[in-house]
Amino acid sequence: MGIPDIRIILPPKEELSAWWDKLDQAGRQFVESHISRLLPLLRVNIHGGLIQALAHCWCPETSTFIFGGKHELTPTLEEYSIAIGKPLKAELISPPIGIDPVVALSDFLRIKEDNVRKVLKAHRNTCHLSFLKECFENGNSFQMRRVFLLAFFGFILFPHCKNAINPLMAHLVEQVLGGKNFVNTIMAETFLSLTRFKGSGDKTFHSSPELLQIWFLSHIKGFGGLMTIHDVNNSNHPIMRFENNQKHAPDYHYSRWLAFMKKPTSKGFLWHAKWFQVRVARLSCGGVGPIPLLGFTGATEYYPTRVIRQYQVVQELPPALQANPLRVSFIDGNRGHEDSILTIKSMWDMCQPRKLKWPEEELKDKEMKYYASIKYIQQHKIPEELLPKIPKVPLKITNRAENKRLKRVAEKAQEENKRLRRVVSRVYIDQAR
Numbered sequence: 001m002g003i004p005d006i007r008i009i010l011p012p013k014e015e016l017s018a019w020w021d022k023l024d025q026a027g028r029q030f031v032e033s034h035i036s037r038l039l040p041l042l043r044v045n046i047h048g049g050l051i052q053a054l055a056h057c058w059c060p061e062t063s064t065f066i067f068g069g070k071h072e073l074t075p076t077l078e079e080y081s082i083a084i085g086k087p088l089k090a091e092l093i094s095p096p097i098g099i100d101p102v103v104a105l106s107d108f109l110r111i112k113e114d115n116v117r118k119v120l121k122a123h124r125n126t127c128h129l130s131f132l133k134e135c136f137e138n139g140n141s142f143q144m145r146r147v148f149l150l151a152f153f154g155f156i157l158f159p160h161c162k163n164a165i166n167p168l169m170a171h172l173v174e175q176v177l178g179g180k181n182f183v184n185t186i187m188a189e190t191f192l193s194l195t196r197f198k199g200s201g202d203k204t205f206h207s208s209p210e211l212l213q214i215w216f217l218s219h220i221k222g223f224g225g226l227m228t229i230h231d232v233n234n235s236n237h238p239i240m241r242f243e244n245n246q247k248h249a250p251d252y253h254y255s256r257w258l259a260f261m262k263k264p265t266s267k268g269f270l271w272h273a274k275w276f277q278v279r280v281a282r283l284s285c286g287g288v289g290p291i292p293l294l295g296f297t298g299a300t301e302y303y304p305t306r307v308i309r310q311y312q313v314v315q316e317l318p319p320a321l322q323a324n325p326l327r328v329s330f331i332d333g334n335r336g337h338e339d340s341i342l343t344i345k346s347m348w349d350m351c352q353p354r355k356l357k358w359p360e361e362e363l364k365d366k367e368m369k370y371y372a373s374i375k376y377i378q379q380h381k382i383p384e385e386l387l388p389k390i391p392k393v394p395l396k397i398t399n400r401a402e403n404k405r406l407k408r409v410a411e412k413a414q415e416e417n418k419r420l421r422r423v424v425s426r427v428y429i430d431q432a433r
Contacts, residue, residue: 003391005254006055006197007204009159012129013042016155019136019148027145034149034176036085037234040243041156044210049254051209054216056390057261058194061321062382063290063302067264069387070380074307075190075215077291078281079273081183083214083238088282090181092294092345093172095330097337101125101167108150108170109135110143116167126164127154149173157182157208158189158296172296184348186211188295191302198388206297214242215273219310223249224270238275255393262390271309271371280353281311288319292326292347299344301326314359315372317380 020042023031032039057065064074081088096104102120105127106113119131129151136147153173154165176182190207197203217223218238226245229236242249252260260268282291283304290301309315326347328340363371370377 003056003389004203005052006193008046008048008051008209009162009204009206010046011155011159012163013156015129015133016148016151017042019144019151022136023144023148024141027141027148030145031148031152035152037237037239038084038152038157040239041208041210043243044214044239045246046209047213047249047251048209049252050213050216050250050257051205052254053257053261054212055194055197055205056258057388058198059382059386059388060195060198061386062306063191063300064306065261066382066386066388067261067269070382071264071266071269072306072382073216073219073269073271073310074302075187075212076281076302076304076307076310077183077187078278079215079276079310080187080211082232082276082278083211084183084186085234085237086181086183088181088183090179092348093175093180093182093185093296094341095294095296095298095337096168096171097330097341099168099171101170104170104174105167108146108174111135120167123164125167126161127167127169129155129163132165146173149176156210157186159206161204168296184293185295187302188293188300189297191293191300192295192298195300211239214238217242217249218273218275219270220250221268221270224274227273227275229275232275232277238273241275253396255396258390258393259395266369271315272312273310276310276312278311278356280355282351282353283308284351285347286350289322289347290326291351292344294341294344294348295330297331298329299326299340309371311356312358312371313356314363314367315370315376317373317376 020028020031020039054065057067059066062072064072066072077088102113102117105111105120106116109116120127122128123131132147132151136144136151139147150170150173151165153176154160154169158166158169158172160166160169172182172185186207190212193202193204193206195201197205218227223245226248227238227241229238229241232238281304285291290303293300293302303318303321304311306318307315308318326344328337330337362368366377367374372380
């Protein structure tokens with residue numbers, strides 16, 4: 001029996017795009033002030049095969065993707081912060097512990113609790129797209145912008161199931177409106193979904209696949225060059241650049257991505273994304289521990305020191321992994337997690353940015369190839385038991401790639417036929433003479 005693939009929920013982007021068109025100017029400004037650079041995600045195509053292949057390469061213990069048994073990459077808070085356009089200084093969002101979904105949704109939409117209760121009961125405790133559509137179309141300008149925000153977060157950033165959102169998303173969006181930090185939440189849910197997939201938990205990806213693929217392809221040399229941005233701002237940023245260049249993005253079959261990730265070369269990776277320029281970053285908690293990530297459904301951590309070359313710093317041997325109590329699930333009854341949440345928020349306050357030490361001279365030879373010290377290249381080894389188990393899949397090519405190849409063959413055949421007809425025509429003319 002093969003290893004299953006992670007399940008990706010396709011969001012109703014056409015519906016949300018239509019809602020966006022119906023918002024007035026004030027409504028659009030309100031939405032963009034809270035989601036910043038994320039709106040183009042509505043026009044970004046999801047490469048399901050890429051996300052599925054990436055999920056198999058995830059290592060829960062290191063919180064990194066491991067390629068070829070030694071190359072590590074992972075999204076960092078600073079990368080996501082720049083792509084999204086939101087700073088990391090704000091207070092973390094609190095997960096919905098002990099929150100009644102009926103009350104949360106009722107208060108957010110300004111609808112009577114009895115009406116909300118009936119809707120959730122009819123749709124297995126989810127908030128269906130049809131209900132949100134009714135609220136949007138029958139609401140005033142103030143209500144329309146709030147419904148759009150709720151749908152954007154519930155379908156695009158934190159997908160729950162097909163055509164329905166988690167009603168507790170209202171609790172999260174209310175905090176976003178209060179200015180809290182949802183960059184940490186997005187990364188947390190990304191890592192939590194990948195970790196559950198690699199374990200015995202939920203096999204569905206409950207974070208933004210678009211953000212993950214933009215991040216990954218920014219680190220692939222074949223596409224990363226198209227993502228060069230010298231001055232990231234709200235009119236020129238990674239998500240917009242990807243949207244404009246996505247027709248050039250590698251459209252490989254899932255099996256081809258797996259083959260690349262199992263046997264990569266150092267030349268395949270762009271360790272430092274060309275749009276990513278920071279001088280300070282959060283690298284540890286209190287100088288020793290991992291960075292805490294507080295999500296909507298749980299908490300986890302990650303180790304930026306394992307991927308320090310992504311910051312354009314020479315990769316040294318990372319410190320040993322710690323047995324860490326941060327990993328908590330909030331979906332096992334929602335009991336007794338208040339103390340854990342307070343601890344995680346306290347740890348986050350200890351994660352102060354520090355100045356990065358960039359190399360003073362240009363690296364050469366092996367060091368430049370891996371953007372790492374000779375010591376790292378020679379000594380770094382990931383324990384066998386931590387290496388991701390990647391399924392064996394026969395190599396295939398995408399229909400799009402095959403169609404391009406067949407089109408080129410057909411065009412060559414057509415040119416050859418034209419050439420032959422011209423030759424035959426000349427022969428007939430010569431014979432007639």
